[in-house]
């Protein structure tokens with residue numbers, strides 16, 4: 001069954017990008033998350049289900065906007081949506097990323113299946129509000145699905161504002177993020193004492209600190225979990241360069257190291273969505289395939305850790 005909203009989005013998306021890349025874009029059928037078979041996980045506070053693989057935009061979408069680069073990124077987005085993707089994570093910290101995403105999505109993205117996640121990353125109530133208004137404009141949406149406090153910055157000031165905005169319907173969910181182990185104690189304290197819909201932190205096959213406290217706490221508190229730096233900013237691939245995947249990775253429908261790393265994360269039952277970033281179509285297609293097929297059980301996950309540690 002074709003989702004009419006998705007088709008509308010598809011047309012506007014192609015229309016906008018068409019001026020830049022008309023010769024480059026094909027017109028394959030855009031799959032909804034359900035049609036694509038990508039695994040969905042519920043947001044505990046609402047029950048709304050999200051595809052388990054989303055995308056990040058740090059560095060990869062912070063570009064100058066020349067036609068060639070925009071054309072490439074248009075294809076990356078197209079591959080994302082074609083694979084059933086929905087959640088795009090950005091931040092005012094990522095230079096032009098919010099504007100680039102907004103521009104590539106075209107003028108009718110409010111009707112799309114897009115799930116926008118961005119952040120407030122400044123000090124003070126007035127500056128925080130001005131920054132969030134700018135994000136809405138740059139992304140070109142009426143409502144931001146998820147507004148997160150970036151790296152806990154001035155969170156005591158921003159949290160009441162986010163609650164007001166949620167009440168008014170300007171944002172749908174509230175979250176908070178970090179990628180620093182040193183913030184974990186402070187973040188844990190916030191998760192214990194405040195009502196939040198989402199939390200975002202780093203977790204990957206090499207950096208598993210979050211298993212100790214943050215992941216169990218998010219489960220206890222009923223908070224959805226976004227995972228950043230799934231490839232440790234790409235450095236995991238340096239480790240596996242020149243190494244074949246172990247033959248047993250076929251048992252979990254894993255065909256690349258990227259899928260190996262992402263399936264390790266997705267298999268953690270508390271993870272809602274992992275947000276790898278890429279500037280390349282073939283990597284996007286590769287990453288999205290991690291959300292399909294079998295996942296490792298606890299024994300297999302231990303085997304995966306041991307295997308990568310020994311490389």
Ligand SMILES: NC(=O)c1ccc[n+]([C@@H]2O[C@H](COP(=O)([O-])OP(=O)(O)OC[C@H]3O[C@@H](n4cnc5c(N)ncnc54)[C@H](OP(=O)(O)O)[C@@H]3O)[C@@H](O)[C@H]2O)c1
Nearest residue numbers: 056057058177179228229230231232233234258277278279
């Ligand atoms: N505090 C925070 O809120 C916070 C902090 C960090 C990150 N984040 C979010 O999390 C997202 C992800 O983290 P990240 O961007 O730091 O790092 P990451 O996703 O762990 O790694 C990105 C790197 O992996 C490479 N890559 C992606 N897919 C690949 C594939 N299939 N095969 C080989 N290489 C691949 C990319 O290069 P190519 O472009 O060549 O594919 C890029 O260099 C960010 O973009 C951001 O949205 C949030």
